[in-house]
Amino acid sequence: MKETRITMGMPATIEIVDASATQEALNMVFDFFNSVDERFSPYKTGSELSRFNRGEITENNVSTDLKTIFALAEKTKQDTNGYFDIMHNGVCDPSGIVKGWAIREGANILRKNGFKNFYVEIAGDIEVSGRNGDGHAWTIGIRNPFNRDEIVKVVHLSNTGIATSGTAVRGDHIYNPKGDARPNEIASITVIGPNVYEADRFATPAFAMGSEGIQFLEGLPNIEGYMIDTKGIATMTSGFTKYTRALTF
Amino acid sequence: MKKVILSIIVLGSFGYYTFSQSQNTPTVAYVAPQTVVTKKQTTPVDQTTTPVTIPVSVPVSTPTPVPVTKPTPTPVPVTKKGLYNDGTYTGDVADAYYGNVQVQAVISNGKLANVIFLDYPQDRSHSLQLSQRAMPILTREAIQAQSANVNGVSGASDTSAAFQQSLTSALSQARA
Numbered sequence: 537m538k539e540t541r542i543t544m545g546m547p548a549t550i551e552i553v554d555a556s557a558t559q560e561a562l563n564m565v566f567d568f569f570n571s572v573d574e575r576f577s578p579y580k581t582g583s584e585l586s587r588f589n590r591g592e593i594t595e596n597n598v599s600t601d602l603k604t605i606f607a608l609a610e611k612t613k614q615d616t617n618g619y620f621d622i623m624h625n626g627v628c629d630p631s632g633i634v635k636g637w638a639i640r641e642g643a644n645i646l647r648k649n650g651f652k653n654f655y656v657e658i659a660g661d662i663e664v665s666g667r668n669g670d671g672h673a674w675t676i677g678i679r680n681p682f683n684r685d686e687i688v689k690v691v692h693l694s695n696t697g698i699a700t701s702g703t704a705v706r707g708d709h710i711y712n713p714k715g716d717a718r719p720n721e722i723a724s725i726t727v728i729g730p731n732v733y734e735a736d737r738f739a740t741p742a743f744a745m746g747s748e749g750i751q752f753l754e755g756l757p758n759i760e761g762y763m764i765d766t767k768g769i770a771t772m773t774s775g776f777t778k779y780t781r782a783l784t785f
Numbered sequence: 786m787k788k789v790i791l792s793i794i795v796l797g798s799f800g801y802y803t804f805s806q807s808q809n810t811p812t813v814a815y816v817a818p819q820t821v822v823t824k825k826q827t828t829p830v831d832q833t834t835t836p837v838t839i840p841v842s843v844p845v846s847t848p849t850p851v852p853v854t855k856p857t858p859t860p861v862p863v864t865k866k867g868l869y870n871d872g873t874y875t876g877d878v879a880d881a882y883y884g885n886v887q888v889q890a891v892i893s894n895g896k897l898a899n900v901i902f903l904d905y906p907q908d909r910s911h912s913l914q915l916s917q918r919a920m921p922i923l924t925r926e927a928i929q930a931q932s933a934n935v936n937g938v939s940g941a942s943d944t945s946a947a948f949q950q951s952l953t954s955a956l957s958q959a960r961a
Contacts, residue, residue, distance in 0.1 A: 549937070660940040668936050679940025680930065688928040690935055702941035724941055750923060764928055771925045 537562065538655075543569040544577070544635070546659035552646065553653035553669050561649055565642040565656065572638045576605065578629045589627050605630050605637060608737070616741040616752075636699060636736025639663050643732070656732075661699040661739075663732035673783035681723035681764055688770070689726075689762060691779040697732025700724055701743035702764075721747045726762045728779055734759065869895055869959035875903065876956075892959045 538551035539562050548569055550562050575584045584602055587593050595606065609622040609630050622630040635658055643656045643663040653666030655674060664674040673694045677687030681702050691698065702724025725743045729735035738759060742749035750771045753761035760776040869892040878887045889901040 551936075655937060657937055660938065662937050662939055664936075674937070675933065675935040677931065677933070677935040677938045679938050680928065681941070683930075684940065686930045687933070687935060687938055688930060690931055690933045698939045700939045700941050726939055754923060768928050769925055770928050771923050773923060777924075 539566075541566050544573040544638075544658065546635075548659070549655070549657045550642070550646075551655040551669075552651055553655075553667065554651045556650065561646065561651065564649070565645050568642055568645060569638055569658065572634065572641075575599065576602065576630065576634050578627075578631060585628065585630070605634060608637060608733075609633055612737045612741075615756075616738070619744065620737070620741040632740045633733070633737050635659070635661060636697070636733040639736070640697065640731050640733040661697075661732055661736050662693075663697045664693050665695055667694065678726050678762060678764075679724070682768065688764070689780070691728065692781065692783045693728070693779060694783060696728060696730065696779075697735040698726065698728045699732060699736035699739040700726040701739035721765050722749065723764045723766050723768075725749050725753075725764070727753060728760045728762075728776070730758050869897065869956065871895065872959065874956070874958040890956055890959060897956070 537557040537559070538549065540547055540549040542548070543566060548566065550565050552561060574580065574582075577583045578585055578589075580586060584593070584599060588595075588598055588602070595603075598606075606622075609620075609632075612620045612633060613622075620632065622628055622632065639656050639658050639661055640663055643654070643665060646654050646656070647665070651665070653668070654664070655668070656663045660679070662676060664676070668674045673692040676691050676693055676698055678689040678691070678700065680686035680688045702722065722743060725739060727735040727739040727742060729738070738753060738756060742753050742761065742763075745752055747763075747765065750761050750763040750773065753759050753763075754773045760773045760779065762773075762776055763771045765771070871892050871894065874890045874892065876888045876890065887903040889903055890897055891901065
């Protein structure tokens with residue numbers, strides 16, 4: 537059973553392979569994604585996050601989920617040597633981790649309901665569990681950052697998360713004037729981790745680090761990465777190839 | 786071509802050195818001259834696209850040989866979208882969910898010559914404090930399109946869509 541809907545302004549796909557799959561189970565996850573958007577969107581003036589940013593509620597009386605997100609953001613800030621920070625010019629925007637967190641929580645909803653074989657995706661960030669419909673590991677393509685209709689790598693995943701950060705543009709003409717003013721050398725960076733939250737929270741800062749991002753990933757335990765530079769050359773972490781071979785169960 | 790051959794010799798001997806050093810240490814070989822990996826080639830354009838396959842000290846637990854990647858031409862950027870009036874045009878702010886994307890298109894001689902990011906969601910404008918330890922050499926390869934059927938695709942689609950949106954609006958102003 538598989539369905540794609542738009543949530544948080546992005547396409548979300550859920551597939552449940554288990555024979556016990558129901559429409560109700562899919563709805564539960566989609567409803568959760570919609571509630572995340574309603575509560576944590578920085579663009580919705582009525583969201584809990586916007587009310588927090590306007591000072592209408594304080595850090596002490598926000599919801600449990602928002603407290604969790606604040607705590608996760610703080611941990612990621614420490615894990616990235618301060619490179620990842622949800623505070624920008626006095627405004628809190630935790631979007632950089634909310635998506636990965638939401639996908640993982642969506643996958644957890646399915647787990648709590650007894651499902652073992654499923655796929656949960658929002659806009660290219662994916663968590664997979666168990667096996668696909670053919671009884672094999674889930675096969676995920678890494679999109680060509682120069683041609684969104686192509687994939688340039690296939691990885692075989694089970695009980696794993698994958699997230700990609702990047703841009704569809706290429707060449708040496710892209711500058712990031714807010715950063716260190718050097719041309720952005722990286723087209724995309726894909727991160728595989730024990731779950732999609734772990735993958736996603738490191739993908740964004742790794743991309744912002746430029747060509748050093750892959751070395752940053754190399755130093756993280758249980759995290760692998762595949763970086764594509766603007767010349768079409770990929771660099772992978774030393775353990776990445778374990779995902780490029782078909783898994784046997 | 787001499788420079789390429791020289792580079793291969795240098796990298797090759799460097800790789801041998803790394804490999805021989807790794808025999809003495811159980812972990813991944815850490816090497817100091819990071820410039821070998823990230824060095825900018827000053828050779829002509831066609832040579833800069835030649836992938837450099839860095840010799841790697843394969844971990845003992847990974848007996849499978851690293852696939853050798855054949856050189857393939859890097860995809861050529863599509864920068865020509867018809868004739869435009871010269872000048873600099875600012876695109877609309879596009880929502881990439883993670884933040885806003887806004888680009889400026891620079892038209893020179895009627896062609897798109899440059900794209901500048903005015904706003905970009907991944908930028909966190911914090912100084913990067915990477916550890917200063919020596920970096921391991923990692924495997925590189927030229928990307929190649931795959932034809933396999935897959936269950937899903939991982940990519941940075943949201944940012945890309947916002948980029949396209951902003952660039953399109955900038956170019957529509959530039960249209961002759």
